[in-house]
Amino acid sequence: MSNAPKLHNGRWSAYRMLLVVRMKEMFREPEAIFWTFLFPVLLALGLGIAFRDKQPDPAHIVIAEQQGADRIAALLKSAPHAERLKVELQDPPAAANSFRLGKADLEVVPNPNGSVEYVYDPARAESMLAHALADDALQSAAGRKPAVETNSRINAEPGSRYIDFLIPGLIGMNLMGSGMWGVGFALVEMRQRKLLKRYIATPMRRSDFMLALGSSRMLLMFVELGLVLGFGILFFHLPVAGSWLSIVALSGAGALTFAALGLLTASRAQKIETVSGIMNVIMMPMWIFSGIFFSYERFPKLILPLIRALPLTALNDALRAVILEGRPLTAQAARLAVLAVWGVVSFFFAVRWFRWN
Amino acid sequence: MVSPEIAVRCRNLEKTYEGKVEAVRGIDLTIYKGQCYGLLGPNGAGKTTTIEILEGLLHATSGEVEVLGMNWREHADQLRQCLGVSLQETRLAEKLSVRETLGLFASFYTSPRPVNEVLEELALTEKADAWVGKLSGGQKQRLAIATALVGAPRMLFLDEPTTGLDPQSRRQVWDIVRRFQSSGGTVLLTTHYMDEAERLCDFISIVDHGKVIAAGTPEELIFSIGGQHRVEFALDDANGVSDDAWRTLPGVGAVHHEDGITALTVDEPHRTIPPLLALVDERGWHLSQLTTRQSSLEDVFVRLTGRHLREQ
Numbered sequence: 001m002s003n004a005p006k007l008h009n010g011r012w013s014a015y016r017m018l019l020v021v022r023m024k025e026m027f028r029e030p031e032a033i034f035w036t037f038l039f040p041v042l043l044a045l046g047l048g049i050a051f052r053d054k055q056p057d058p059a060h061i062v063i064a065e066q067q068g069a070d071r072i073a074a075l076l077k078s079a080p081h082a083e084r085l086k087v088e089l090q091d092p093p094a095a096a097n098s099f100r101l102g103k104a105d106l107e108v109v110p111n112p113n114g115s116v117e118y119v120y121d122p123a124r125a126e127s128m129l130a131h132a133l134a135d136d137a138l139q140s141a142a143g144r145k146p147a148v149e150t151n152s153r154i155n156a157e158p159g160s161r162y163i164d165f166l167i168p169g170l171i172g173m174n175l176m177g178s179g180m181w182g183v184g185f186a187l188v189e190m191r192q193r194k195l196l197k198r199y200i201a202t203p204m205r206r207s208d209f210m211l212a213l214g215s216s217r218m219l220l221m222f223v224e225l226g227l228v229l230g231f232g233i234l235f236f237h238l239p240v241a242g243s244w245l246s247i248v249a250l251s252g253a254g255a256l257t258f259a260a261l262g263l264l265t266a267s268r269a270q271k272i273e274t275v276s277g278i279m280n281v282i283m284m285p286m287w288i289f290s291g292i293f294f295s296y297e298r299f300p301k302l303i304l305p306l307i308r309a310l311p312l313t314a315l316n317d318a319l320r321a322v323i324l325e326g327r328p329l330t331a332q333a334a335r336l337a338v339l340a341v342w343g344v345v346s347f348f349f350a351v352r353w354f355r356w357n
Numbered sequence: 358m359v360s361p362e363i364a365v366r367c368r369n370l371e372k373t374y375e376g377k378v379e380a381v382r383g384i385d386l387t388i389y390k391g392q393c394y395g396l397l398g399p400n401g402a403g404k405t406t407t408i409e410i411l412e413g414l415l416h417a418t419s420g421e422v423e424v425l426g427m428n429w430r431e432h433a434d435q436l437r438q439c440l441g442v443s444l445q446e447t448r449l450a451e452k453l454s455v456r457e458t459l460g461l462f463a464s465f466y467t468s469p470r471p472v473n474e475v476l477e478e479l480a481l482t483e484k485a486d487a488w489v490g491k492l493s494g495g496q497k498q499r500l501a502i503a504t505a506l507v508g509a510p511r512m513l514f515l516d517e518p519t520t521g522l523d524p525q526s527r528r529q530v531w532d533i534v535r536r537f538q539s540s541g542g543t544v545l546l547t548t549h550y551m552d553e554a555e556r557l558c559d560f561i562s563i564v565d566h567g568k569v570i571a572a573g574t575p576e577e578l579i580f581s582i583g584g585q586h587r588v589e590f591a592l593d594d595a596n597g598v599s600d601d602a603w604r605t606l607p608g609v610g611a612v613h614h615e616d617g618i619t620a621l622t623v624d625e626p627h628r629t630i631p632p633l634l635a636l637v638d639e640r641g642w643h644l645s646q647l648t649t650r651q652s653s654l655e656d657v658f659v660r661l662t663g664r665h666l667r668e669q
Binding site: 016 | 412413440442444452453457461468469504508
């Protein structure tokens with residue numbers, strides 16, 4: 001007890017300090033920075049490049065070098081879309097071998113009577129394609145007229161590419177991961193260190209502590225969303241059709257839902273190992289079923305309603321609808337309701353079961 | 358004479374875990390304001406359970422607790438404002454600085470002390486901007502006590518405040534406790550170090566198996582075993598010597614044996630030793646060892662339980 005003047009703290013001083021400290025701790029953890037911020041961007045970069053739109057490889061065609069081969073080669077080279085074909089002449093055994101080993105997609109054998117024999121494998125998509133392309137090229141070059149007037153239009157617009165599908169999925173996955181880890185892991189670590197117990201021996205309000213934890217998730221949500229979405233826009237020219245406000249509101253709802261789930265998984269666990277296990281068990285089905293990397297519509301129809309009831313599915317679907325299709329938030333009421341039910345129920349039980357020591 | 362004000366009073370405190378383990382089996386304590394009160398006992402004696410009940414962290418199974426004239430049922434918020442707590446083995450966040458940690462704890466209290474002042478007092482100013490993870494054991498423990506002091510408490514609860522510290526760090530902690538006490542604060546600490554209890558505490562309760570087995574000032578406790586000093590000796594060839602031979606020597610309070618050594622509790626060694634030597638000489642025995650030392654609380658504990666404090 002000293003003579004120095006005592007300070008006076010306001011109602012929100014504890015909340016403010018808890019939030020500041022939480023943010024500082026977060027940014028001082030290199031692993032957290034990597035997994036929360038860098039990893040999703042690297043994933044977007046890697047997958048975006050791997051599945052970028054590029055010209056397909058030309059169909060590889062070998063012609064068995066015997067009488068009539070030169071005429072066929074000349075016809076194929078003068079066809080309207082000759083760039084789609086890579087034509088090679090080989091002596092007959094070598095040509096047959098090339099096809100058998102899969103080096104060539106199609107073998108063309110000229111017959112002495114002037115007719116042409118195609119050797120192809122219907123089980124290989126590229127072989128089927130080579131067959132169709134080669135025949136079409138040969139017939140057109142030889143003067144066949146189209147029986148029906150057709151025209152084709154190329155559509156490779158941004159918005160319908162794989163990367164466009166992927167980015168909202170990555171945002172959802174990231175909100176799930178950092179919500180669960182950021183809340184669950186941090187809490188169990190504090191419990192293991194007996195820090196939670198130390199806190200409740202002070203006049204700190206428990207609600208301030210929880211509020212600060214939730215607020216830190218909301219602040220980080222802006223950074224995470226900004227990074228992944230910003231990267232998609234700058235690097236892959238992702239078109240954002242929906243309103244920014246709707247996107248932020250949706251991400252916020254997702255961040256809170258998964259923070260509540262994180263809180264629930266951490267409500268009793270005494271050890272980091274325990275909570276890691278529980279979280280992986282909860283997140284694993286969503287990594288697989290919730291349509292992060294590919295559409296979940298390919299799963300059997302029977303389980304689709306179950307998949308749609310998962311919080312990450314609801315979040316991913318809603319994010320895609322708003323970002324890619326520009327749908328209003330009001331059209332996402334059902335998905336928001338799924339998120340809200342998960343969030344509210346998790347929070348309710350988390351608070352009931354929560355152990356401070 | 359005005360009777361001193363009471364800081365903590367608990368009656369018949371009991372705590373049973375999960376309906377089985379009885380950690381505390383009826384403890385009574387009265388701590389006066391300004392006192393440094395020690396709970397001394399081996400690990401698992403129920404010290405931590407007792408102090409955590411008084412800190413409001415655990416609920417007693419039965420019994421009454423009153424702290425600073427208040428109770429935990431009705432005045433929890435007020436109580437937390439006036440108490441400073443240091444738990445056993447709290448590991449504070451490693452990636453916050455000393456100043457940030459103290460600032461955080463200060464923010465929890467309505468009227469905390471200035472952080473810089475507490476840093477200065479606990480000799481942590483030099484380390485103010487270092488991360489907690491980089492501190493030595495002694496510095497960490499001083500910071501743990503600083504988090505208790507920053508709320509300007511009237512009473513301090515310290516659970517095993519010097520366990521695992523080097524001698525110099527232990528002395529620093531003792532100085533901090535004495536300074537807090539001399540400024541009018543009340544302290545309750547638990548320890549299994551008898552020297553700590555002896556030097557620091559005004560009043561001690563020795564706890565074993567969830568019960569207080571002896572209580573008093575260190576002097577009273579030591580005196581209670583029959584003398585302030587111990588004369589310990591071993592004989593080469595004294596099998597079958599009756600204790601009565603020793604008990605009749607002048608000034609001997611009690612006789613006991615341990616590992617082949619005979620120990621006499623005496624008030625004045627200089628009055629007991631010459632007749633002791635004369636007796637040994639007269640009977641033709643041979644002394645292989647003779648030492649004399651002050652009795653300690655350890656001797657009190659051994660006397661009461663037949664075990665040493667540090668045994669598990």
